[in-house]
Amino acid sequence: MTHRVDRAVAEHAIVVETLTKRYGNLLAVNGVSFTVRTGEVFAFLGPNGAGKTTTVEIIETIRAPTSGQVSLLGMDVTKRKRDIVPRIGVLPQGFSSFDRITVRETLQYYSRLFSCANTDIDGLIELVNLKDKTREQYKNLSGGLKQRLGIAIALVNDPEVLFLDEPTTGLDPRSRHEVWNLLLGLKEKGKTVFLTTHYMEEAEFLADTVAIISKGKIIAMGSPGALIERNANYLVLTLRSVDEKVFDIVREMGFEPVHDNHKDVRVRVERMDDVQKILNTVQEGGASLLSLDVRKPNLEDVYLKLTGEALHKEPAGGVAA
Numbered sequence: 001m002t003h004r005v006d007r008a009v010a011e012h013a014i015v016v017e018t019l020t021k022r023y024g025n026l027l028a029v030n031g032v033s034f035t036v037r038t039g040e041v042f043a044f045l046g047p048n049g050a051g052k053t054t055t056v057e058i059i060e061t062i063r064a065p066t067s068g069q070v071s072l073l074g075m076d077v078t079k080r081k082r083d084i085v086p087r088i089g090v091l092p093q094g095f096s097s098f099d100r101i102t103v104r105e106t107l108q109y110y111s112r113l114f115s116c117a118n119t120d121i122d123g124l125i126e127l128v129n130l131k132d133k134t135r136e137q138y139k140n141l142s143g144g145l146k147q148r149l150g151i152a153i154a155l156v157n158d159p160e161v162l163f164l165d166e167p168t169t170g171l172d173p174r175s176r177h178e179v180w181n182l183l184l185g186l187k188e189k190g191k192t193v194f195l196t197t198h199y200m201e202e203a204e205f206l207a208d209t210v211a212i213i214s215k216g217k218i219i220a221m222g223s224p225g226a227l228i229e230r231n232a233n234y235l236v237l238t239l240r241s242v243d244e245k246v247f248d249i250v251r252e253m254g255f256e257p258v259h260d261n262h263k264d265v266r267v268r269v270e271r272m273d274d275v276q277k278i279l280n281t282v283q284e285g286g287a288s289l290l291s292l293d294v295r296k297p298n299l300e301d302v303y304l305k306l307t308g309e310a311l312h313k314e315p316a317g318g319v320a321a
């Protein structure tokens, strides 16, 4: 990695003020404002078409804003492109590289392309855990390995801010977790990470701050915990039984149960006390349970509550917010 002269570390790596982007009649980004603190993982969470890539590529100096102010590392992204680009790393959405070039050759090439004199290629290969794949051609790597190589490419210039546009889309769960762990390691090294995703578990697992974006607007922002507390302050109780009575018993208690995909009965409750009351009443009613589950709400529930739509399709008859 290149040795860098210490710079005074500003509190905010990114400041975005009332940013808009218009494509013809489409207002793809509609007055978005937020800040990203130096050293944090910031996640833009939203469905396809929400405006994530447009926003992130404006910050990366690739696209021009229609209006608004964006500053990155204290520099205006429309005026200081040449100064900004060497200090950031980018993994674009749907990233791909040269098919028949090996892992090592790829990193050497990108290092030269960005005129980095001191890229520690071996260190990078180790960091992304591709040591036994250094002579493998790109086309022969699995999806997860390709993404890890993409992240290594984004790091050849030892950037201060790393942008990752949907880094785990299409990966299997195990590869996704490997990428997550890699990103947590980068955070520990002090990198500022800007992530876009439509996986709420990804945002919940990785991000210090999540901005939920829908149709070009940020509809909620904060730490995952605070967002859940503010917007989804309840518990979800799921009861499984072969007994049809359970549904009626719960409803007669004044709760609003719904049938889940199987024969499960799902109900929202305020407190653990309610769970106990429901269990007691079900038992007194002579109905037996096969299983029960109590879970806290997650960012998916927050998204559902704020937009009325699911980020991913819920089974029919699921708990509506």
Ligand SMILES: Nc1ncnc2c1ncn2[C@@H]1O[C@H](COP(=O)(O)OP(=O)(O)O)[C@@H](O)[C@H]1O
Pocket: 023, 026, 028, 046, 047, 048, 049, 050, 051, 052, 053, 054, 055
């Ligand atoms: N270069 C472009 N020209 C015209 N429309 C675009 C362009 N890029 C994106 N869009 C449109 O802008 C909206 C937001 O797209 P995008 O920023 O890619 O969202 P996301 O990354 O959240 O899926 C979409 O409706 C998309 O079709």
Ligand SMILES: [Mg+2]
Pocket: 052, 053, 054, 093, 165, 166
């Ligand atoms: Mg996108």
